[in-house]
Amino acid sequence: MIVEPVIISQVEPARDCLPPAFVDLYDQSVEQIYRYHLSRTGDALDAQDLTADTFRAALEWFSSYRPERGRPLAWLIGIARHKQIDYLRGLSRHKSSPLTLEQAEQHPSGWPSPEDQAIQHMQVAQVARALRGLSQDRAEAISLHFFAGLSLGEVGKVMGKREEAIKKLVHRGLKDLKHRLAGRAEEEA
Amino acid sequence: MNPENAGQKANWKSRFSRADSLPPLDEADQNLACELDALAQAAHPSQEFVSQLKRDLGQQAVRRVARPALRFPGLHWPGPAANLRARLILGAQLAGMAALLILLSLSPRLLPQEPVQRQQVIQPTQQENTPAAIFPAGSDFLILAGPDGQVYRMDLETGQRTNLSDPGLYGPVEAGSRSHPNLSPDRQTLALPTHDQGTWLLSMEESQPRKIANGGLQTTWSPDSRQLAFISAENPQAVFLLDRDQDAGSASEIARLDGKIFSLVWSPAGEWIAAGIAGEEETGAPNSQPLSLAVALIDPISGETRVMAQFPNPYLSEDPFDLILTADGKEIWYLPLMAAIPVDGSGLRPLAANPAAGKNVGIQLSQTFENLPGPASDIYSTASPDGASTATGYKTSLETGEMEVVAVQTASDPAQHLWSRRFPPFKRLMWTEEGRSLILANSQDILGEVWRVDAVSGEPERLGDQIYVLGTGWALDMNRQSVIQPAELAHYPEPGPSENWTRHEKIGTWLTLSAPQGWHVAGSKHADLPMVELMNVEFLGTGMEAASLGEDGLAASFYRVPLDSMAPELREALHRIVGGTDPQWEPLEINGMKAYRFIDVKLGSDPVTIFLPTEKYLIEIMKYPAVSEYDGVFMQILDSLEIEP
Numbered sequence: 001m002i003v004e005p006v007i008i009s010q011v012e013p014a015r016d017c018l019p020p021a022f023v024d025l026y027d028q029s030v031e032q033i034y035r036y037h038l039s040r041t042g043d044a045l046d047a048q049d050l051t052a053d054t055f056r057a058a059l060e061w062f063s064s065y066r067p068e069r070g071r072p073l074a075w076l077i078g079i080a081r082h083k084q085i086d087y088l089r090g091l092s093r094h095k096s097s098p099l100t101l102e103q104a105e106q107h108p109s110g111w112p113s114p115e116d117q118a119i120q121h122m123q124v125a126q127v128a129r130a131l132r133g134l135s136q137d138r139a140e141a142i143s144l145h146f147f148a149g150l151s152l153g154e155v156g157k158v159m160g161k162r163e164e165a166i167k168k169l170v171h172r173g174l175k176d177l178k179h180r181l182a183g184r185a186e187e188e189a
Numbered sequence: 190m191n192p193e194n195a196g197q198k199a200n201w202k203s204r205f206s207r208a209d210s211l212p213p214l215d216e217a218d219q220n221l222a223c224e225l226d227a228l229a230q231a232a233h234p235s236q237e238f239v240s241q242l243k244r245d246l247g248q249q250a251v252r253r254v255a256r257p258a259l260r261f262p263g264l265h266w267p268g269p270a271a272n273l274r275a276r277l278i279l280g281a282q283l284a285g286m287a288a289l290l291i292l293l294s295l296s297p298r299l300l301p302q303e304p305v306q307r308q309q310v311i312q313p314t315q316q317e318n319t320p321a322a323i324f325p326a327g328s329d330f331l332i333l334a335g336p337d338g339q340v341y342r343m344d345l346e347t348g349q350r351t352n353l354s355d356p357g358l359y360g361p362v363e364a365g366s367r368s369h370p371n372l373s374p375d376r377q378t379l380a381l382p383t384h385d386q387g388t389w390l391l392s393m394e395e396s397q398p399r400k401i402a403n404g405g406l407q408t409t410w411s412p413d414s415r416q417l418a419f420i421s422a423e424n425p426q427a428v429f430l431l432d433r434d435q436d437a438g439s440a441s442e443i444a445r446l447d448g449k450i451f452s453l454v455w456s457p458a459g460e461w462i463a464a465g466i467a468g469e470e471e472t473g474a475p476n477s478q479p480l481s482l483a484v485a486l487i488d489p490i491s492g493e494t495r496v497m498a499q500f501p502n503p504y505l506s507e508d509p510f511d512l513i514l515t516a517d518g519k520e521i522w523y524l525p526l527m528a529a530i531p532v533d534g535s536g537l538r539p540l541a542a543n544p545a546a547g548k549n550v551g552i553q554l555s556q557t558f559e560n561l562p563g564p565a566s567d568i569y570s571t572a573s574p575d576g577a578s579t580a581t582g583y584k585t586s587l588e589t590g591e592m593e594v595v596a597v598q599t600a601s602d603p604a605q606h607l608w609s610r611r612f613p614p615f616k617r618l619m620w621t622e623e624g625r626s627l628i629l630a631n632s633q634d635i636l637g638e639v640w641r642v643d644a645v646s647g648e649p650e651r652l653g654d655q656i657y658v659l660g661t662g663w664a665l666d667m668n669r670q671s672v673i674q675p676a677e678l679a680h681y682p683e684p685g686p687s688e689n690w691t692r693h694e695k696i697g698t699w700l701t702l703s704a705p706q707g708w709h710v711a712g713s714k715h716a717d718l719p720m721v722e723l724m725n726v727e728f729l730g731t732g733m734e735a736a737s738l739g740e741d742g743l744a745a746s747f748y749r750v751p752l753d754s755m756a757p758e759l760r761e762a763l764h765r766i767v768g769g770t771d772p773q774w775e776p777l778e779i780n781g782m783k784a785y786r787f788i789d790v791k792l793g794s795d796p797v798t799i800f801l802p803t804e805k806y807l808i809e810i811m812k813y814p815a816v817s818e819y820d821g822v823f824m825q826i827l828d829s830l831e832i833e834p
Contacts, residue, residue, distance in 0.1 A: 017250035018243075026243060034234040048238050052245070059246055061336060082636055124228060146225040147232070157385075159634070174218045181221075 022062050025072045026055060032073065032148045033080050039147035040084050040139075042128025054080045077148055079139070112140050113122055130180040138173030141166050329621040329654075331628065332370065332379065332659040333480070334359035336636060340381065340659070342393055343652075344640065345628075353379070353391045354398045359657065360386055368632075369407070371413035378433060380408040380417060381659075387417075390433070401436060409455045409462065411489070418443075418462050418489065425449040428464065428487060438507060445490040446485060452511045457518040461486040461532070465512045465523070484521055484530050485510065497521070498530045503523060569618040578607065580627050582618045590614035592628045596647060608647030613638060619661045620644070630658035690829075703829035708831070 018026075038047035057079050057121050131139040137159070144155045145166075152170065156163045199695035331343045333350075338357025341350045360383045371380045372393075379391040381398075382405035391396045404420040417431045419440070426449060430441040444464075466483040483499045513683065521530045555565050569582045582594040594612055598608040612629055615637070619628040625644050631637035639652045650745040684690070684705035775786050 019250075022246075025245075026246070030242070031233060031237055035229050035232050039229070044234075048234055051234060051238075052242050055242060055246055055247060061251055078634070124232060127228065142225070143261070146222075147229045149229070163335050171214070174214065174221055178217055178221050188567050 021061060021072075025058075025076065027139035028077055029073050033076060035081055036077065036143055037084065037087075038124055039128055039131065039143040041087065042125030046087065047066070052079070052085050053083045057083070068104060073148075073150070074154055074158050077144065077150065080148075081158075093189055098183070102183060126181065127177070130177055133180050134176050135175055138169050141169035142173045142177065229456060329623060329626075329661055331639070331661055332372075333653070334657040334659060340379075340391060340398075345626065345661075348652075353393065353486060354389070355393075358383060358386055358389060358398060359659075366627060367453065371408045371410060372660075373410045373433070375414040377414065380406070380410070380419075382406050382408070401431065407450075407453055410454045411455055412457060412459045416489070418455060420450045420453060428453065428462065430489060440785065444487045444494050448483065454512050454514055454521075455489075456514065456532075459489070462489055463487075463512050463514070463521050464530075480521070484523065486532060495533070495534075498523075498536065506649075569616065580620065580644075582612070582629070583613075594627070594642065594647075596627075596644065607645070610642070610647045610649060612640060612649070615640070617658070621661055628658070628661055633657055633659055665705065687829075692829075701829075752757070816824055 034051045037050040156166045212485040258370040333341045339361045340354040382388040388402040388406040408419040428444045429440040450467040580596040614634040615629040690703040
């Protein structure tokens with residue numbers, strides 16, 4: 001696999017070195033990748049780190065991506081899932097704390113207020129914790145469908161299952177998740 | 190986050206219908222779906238992060254002046270160009286390998302081999318392509334694929350790799366699909382279905398992939414490897430037959446069955462092909478699930494079809510499982526239903542096993558539970574080719590995904606523990622054909638590490654990283670036959686007085702209970718919930734599962750309901766399973782324990798009784814033979830149960 005040399009220009013902004021197709025992919029999918037990671041980690045900073053890792057790896061492999069194999073988002077999600085596995089491996093060694101109000105306040109304006117963001121991430125953290133109690137397939141199907149925004153058919157392609165199977169996973173995953181969230185709410189009460 | 194959006198809820202409600210064998214989402218589920226949608230839509234990375242990452246990626250692109258060849262620790266992917274140094278290294282390595290082979294042929298074979306030697310053999314090189322290697326007879330191999338889609342055969346003895354497809358064709362999304370890579374029994378041809386690039390036949394000796402269909406086929410080889418029977422996703426009711434040397438266009442339809450075929454396996458002697466069929470069958474009961482399962486035998490010459498068994502089968506699992514053939518070819522097993530189907534037509538046989546004969550059965554069964562949540566969801570087991578040993582991997586930590594593998598020699602009595610060792614997460618555990626090694630790998634859709642572990646010493650060796658493992662030659666060659674011999678129907682030893690029972694302390698580290706001697710007891714944790722497992726019964730925290738099959742009544746149905754609606758739900762479940770009239774039930778209270786007795790539903794001659802031990806802990810029943818005989822015993826076990834929080 002030969003990668004064509006890239007001519008370095010001192011003048012052009014760095015982003016212009018990115019392949020236009022990659023820029024499009026980034027713009028269209030960065031939020032979905034972030035949401036997917038957020039749903040599994042429950043932590044905004046970890047989700048951002050994993051999003052960055054996902055796109056760095058995607059850039060590295062971008063020349064090997066083949067459009068005829070499917071939507072680029074599905075390809076990207078495949079990389080994101082791999083990063084998730086790495087994340088879980090390292091969780092015990094490095095576990096960052098949830099987003100605090102102070103951290104949230106450092107985020108630029110134009111997005112939900114720091115308070116809203118903290119509340120939102122707290123809720124996502126609850127969902128992420130509950131998802132970890134589900135079977136891997138159910139949790140993955142729910143994350144991919146709700147947070148990565150993939151259709152049920154696309155989730156099937158990413159997970160290598162038929163759409164009917166994904167429907168069952170999401171259907172039962174919702175019920176399971178509901179019980180787990182209710183259980184946690186009772187514990188916290 | 191306001192879930193009160195009628196349009197959204199209706200949308201969610203309509204996504205699941207009875208056509209999918211699923212009941213509609215209830216109000217609470219619809220609300221949760223809407224909440225998740227809203228939560229996702231409200232989640233954004235910070236704008237600063239998005240912009241900064243884009244700048245960083247731009248810098249990364251600048252640094253990519255010339256990317257080096259892809260490298261994998263211990264396993265090398267072909268680099269972009271050969272050079273003189275690389276050729277010298279390759280030459281030296283081939284010479285070393287030849288010397289090693291000569292040494293091996295002259296000296297007695299030592300088991301296990303020194304891992305260091307193997308590691309040297311598969312040192313990375315810079316060769317343009319790996320030449321075809323001479324594989325010692327009987328050696329096993331791995332089929333691997335790289336991120337670029339190229340498929341390789343890696344000989345486990347030498348580490349030598351042969352490129353089977355160039356340019357690459359493997360799409361990494363096949364795991365979980367019913368289309369499996371399938372190696373011909375003569376090990377010359379791999380039928381490789383891909384997700385969206387069709388199905389290919391790959392020669393094991395050369396890089397000349399041949400496309401035989403535009404879709405992913407599910408295949409099974411004839412024992413002489415000359416024919417391939419297959420079904421396609423577009424036409425899942427029909428079974429086709431194809432000569433290996435011909436295009437799929439010349440395939441002929443040999444049978445058409447009444448339902449979607451989910452599993453296809455050719456008998457060892459070639460006289461029939463077994464097909465698992467998921468059919469539509471309404472039982473007429475309210476909320477009944479339309480899914481039924483059947484197993485049929487097809488004569489590959491005449492196309493004559495004979496249905497051997499049919500199961501009304503609601504909520505069996507996320508997806509049907511493959512059929513398993515016994516090694517003698519006399520029975521087909523469908524493990525989720527614990528059903529053995531003799532091919533002589535003598536009727537169903539329940540697959541209960543006594544503790545002594547059931548060790549291997551238990552191992553196979555654990556694989557059927559992999560969709561269950563929690564640590565119990567990640568159990569992967571494999572039996573050695575001679576059946577004397579087993580290895581089981583299970584997750585030790587939900588947080589890190591770390592796995593432990595335990596190898597046990599089951600042939601000795603008592604079973605002898607060989608070794609235990611921890612590994613990074615994996616999803617497949619395979620024994621090599623010669624029995625000397627275990628292969629640990631991820632599923633076929635995950636780029637990951639692959640480990641080889643010495644079966645005797647447990648010494649690990651990492652063969653590679655960032656790679657897809659399609660399977661070993663052994664695993665791909667099995668035609669999904671079982672190495673297990675049929676076991677006998679269980680009969681519990683007499684429990685005797687409870688004063689003489691055995692006290693099992695801290696089963697699964699937090700369960701303590703008493704049980705009759707000779708009763709197999711195991712404990713585990715099912716997510717956050719404790720589970721006690723007897724050989725024929727499981728007690729679980731959230732709900733219960735019960736079903737009936739045949740006269741002696743054995744089955745499992747993944748079925749969970751809240752406690753307060755347990756009885757009517759159970760009645761419906763049983764009604765779906767046994768059919769006929771609505772089963773009548775009566776509430777009981779025996780020694781302070783709630784129970785329901787279903788008068789019309791009998792296992793053997795006994796009506797089915799289902800206990801609800803406390804408000805908190807309910808029962809999950811996987812097998813339930815002659816339940817009434819053991820009513821008192823079960824209750825005493827439950828009484829003795831102590832659970833540490």
